[in-house]
Amino acid sequence: MLVFPNAKLNLGLYVTERRPDGFHNVESVFLPLPWTDALEILPAPAGQPTSITLTGRPIPGNPATNLCVRAYELLQADFPQLPPAQIYLHKIVPIGAGLGGGSADAAFALKATNELFSLGISVETLESYARQLGSDCAFFIQNKPVLAMERGDVFQEIDLNLTGTGCLVVYPNLHISTPEAFARITPQAPAHALRAALAQPLETWRDTVSNDFEKSLAPAYPVLAEIKQQLYAAGAAYASLSGSGSAVYGLWPASVAVPHLEWPATYTVWHGVL
Ligand SMILES: C[C@](O)(CO)[C@H](O)COP(=O)(O)OP(=O)(O)OC[C@H]1O[C@@H](n2ccc(N)nc2=O)[C@H](O)[C@@H]1O
Numbered sequence: 001m002l003v004f005p006n007a008k009l010n011l012g013l014y015v016t017e018r019r020p021d022g023f024h025n026v027e028s029v030f031l032p033l034p035w036t037d038a039l040e041i042l043p044a045p046a047g048q049p050t051s052i053t054l055t056g057r058p059i060p061g062n063p064a065t066n067l068c069v070r071a072y073e074l075l076q077a078d079f080p081q082l083p084p085a086q087i088y089l090h091k092i093v094p095i096g097a098g099l100g101g102g103s104a105d106a107a108f109a110l111k112a113t114n115e116l117f118s119l120g121i122s123v124e125t126l127e128s129y130a131r132q133l134g135s136d137c138a139f140f141i142q143n144k145p146v147l148a149m150e151r152g153d154v155f156q157e158i159d160l161n162l163t164g165t166g167c168l169v170v171y172p173n174l175h176i177s178t179p180e181a182f183a184r185i186t187p188q189a190p191a192h193a194l195r196a197a198l199a200q201p202l203e204t205w206r207d208t209v210s211n212d213f214e215k216s217l218a219p220a221y222p223v224l225a226e227i228k229q230q231l232y233a234a235g236a237a238y239a240s241l242s243g244s245g246s247a248v249y250g251l252w253p254a255s256v257a258v259p260h261l262e263w264p265a266t267y268t269v270w271h272g273v274l
């Protein structure tokens with residue numbers, strides 16, 4: 001079965017509290033972004049063990065612990081009828097970018113395995129498997145805009161229509177580690193209530209919707225603020241860091257074309273319509 005795990009953007013991201021388990025409570029709106037990897041899962045030929053073949057953007061770490069393999073093995077532990085699998089992942093979405101690419105691969109591996117082998121796992125149970133693989137993973141099970149709380153894995157519905165909004169995502173080829181980014185944060189309550197701020201027109205978000213990681217990462221990574229400034233100079237109605245970085249995105253109203261901008265050759269850029 002072939003699936004296309006997509007990235008996400010964070011609209012606003014507040015780190016409100018350090019938790020006793022070492023994680024942080026966050027408040028953020030997660031939005032699916034149609035920038036995708038390609039993932040195929042098949043039963044392995046008779047007698048062969050589970051394998052993964054990786055192409056595209058190099059993924060740091062041992063392939064045997066890739067999140068797709070971990071997702072498959074997590075289900076195998078509870079569904080012994082699952083045979084060894086052949087997994088193919090073509091990686092396109094930048095890693096360590098705040099785009100949730102690895103988490104999406106894991107969640108889509110769970111969903112594809114459930115469907116391919118007719119396991120009949122409910123959405124709620126898929127979400128609880130996803131939570132075991134990473135805080136961002138559960139979002140990708142339903143993969144629709146939500147207000148995320150706690151570790152970023154508990155959701156409230158949100159009515160947000162950004163259809164037709166132009167979007168430019170700029171990844172400056174910096175791998176920012178998520179634990180390192182959280183370690184630089186001093187948790188605090190949001191200055192504006194996120195749900196209410198996002199209910200206002202896109203043009204107002206610049207003054208009311210922010211990502212706490214921007215301030216804490218600024219001293220080490222001045223390029224992040226420079227990219228955001230360039231997006232505003234090019235007419236973006238709203239621009240922000242996504243997640244814990246390093247991708248920065250700009251949004252343009254549906255009536256306005258996203259301008260063509262020049263970036264250093266080492267950057268990866270995605271543009272399209274939400
Ligand atoms: C920054 C966000 O991308 C916002 O969407 C997410 O909160 C990050 O989620 P993620 O990449 O799935 O993170 P995980 O793989 O669960 O955790 C990596 C590390 O980030 C830190 N972490 C993560 C999520 C969270 N709510 N609090 C944390 O403190 C912890 O040190 C954890 O060990």
Ligand SMILES: Nc1ncnc2c1ncn2[C@@H]1O[C@H](COP(=O)(O)OP(=O)(O)OP(=O)(O)O)[C@@H](O)[C@H]1O
Binds near residue numbers: 066089100103176
């Ligand atoms: N399928 C995968 N795609 C990306 N990274 C993976 C994958 N499987 C395992 N990893 C590991 O996870 C690390 C990336 O995690 P990280 O959280 O920084 O990035 P991400 O999941 O792509 O997105 P985000 O930056 O939004 O969290 C990599 O260094 C790699 O070792």
